[in-house]
Amino acid sequence: ILGAVILGFGVWILADRSSFVSVLQTSSGFLQTGAFVFVGVGVVTMLMGFLGCLGAVNEVRCLLGLYFAFLLLILIAQVAAGTLFYFNVGQLKQEMGDVVGKLIRTYNASGQDSLQEAWDYVQAQVKCCGWVDFRNWTDNADLMNRTELTFPCSCQAA
Template identity: 70%
Template sequence: MGAACIKVTKYFLFLFNLLFFILGAVILGFGVWIIADKSSFVSVLQTSSSSLQVGAYVFIGVGAITMLMGLLGCIGAVNEVRCLLGLYFVFLLLILIAQVTVGVLFYFNAGKLKQEVGSMVMDIIQNYKTNASSSREERLQEAWDYVQAQVKCCGWASFYNWTDNLELRNSTENIYPCSCEKTGEEDNQYIVKKGFCKVSNSSSDAIFHEEWPVYPEGCMKKVQMWLQENLGILLGVCVGVAVIELLGLFLSICLCRHIHSEDYSKVPKY
């Protein structure tokens, strides 16, 4: 009965580590996506925020370690190698500690992160140009255009943020950011307009921002709504991963102790 139980534990631990290997590949891919993505709000964050850049490399590192850990766990479980199971236990414990540390740091720095993002977006809006002066500036502008068009928002707090734009303020025409323009359901949602557009049916030669055919709501509220809607899912996933990791620690200890006692029982007694 004991041998059968250990056999079940061994193969259950193998399947567990196979899933962990796949999870590591997903985490690694997510980190690479943050670094490589140039067409969404993530690009705005990772280009301007050193914190997100560091976080992306942390994801890549954790993903690689998780894949290595899953491989060690699979080999150690099938072949009952105590050394590999020990390394697996240490790696898993370190990852669990790292996850808890990152969660605590994120919780206590959430307000600071929100302030940094707001300042960063306002800087992009104020310095937005029809012809960007550098490739980095062009990437940021394209990413912000993509956000406004896809999320259907304008500015950060509201569309009035665009009245602080230098090019718009110096213009003698009534122009507005093209990516903020309201679109109908029949319009192609994948086409993102760039630069500034002129108000076609202006009531006078004077500049009235109220005549802009743009979304009045700022992107800050949209982002906060998205975070609130997905926070429960994110929390549930984190708790689920932590429980699975604790289960992996328990199973590896059980199998390691069984291998130790089995090896001891095989030693000839005189």
């Protein structure tokens, strides 16, 4: 069941186009690669779970040993991935900030694309405005050149 959950999470990351995940996918291939890793780990976990059950039911020591070895390998890979994520969280935040900053600078209120719709969705769901605060929108020349100060409709400026 856990393998199916991991597989579903990876497919969700790849398929979702209306949330913050789609904004992050433009920053680098890191998230997309991570999604493929989730899909692969999910499939392997499901396969190993099946082989482990088959080995337990039929009392096949080889399948049980293979099941244990792959579980140990998956545990080591998860610890390594968690460690890499922990030590690279600053770089990941910087990349995300750069992507969102570029999106805000090039945001065109009259013409929507999927990335702008995704950022509008994020702002509406999180009830935020900009990356750090609403002043991030002052970087957008299109919005600042208007006669009255306007923000996107999704922006919940304080």
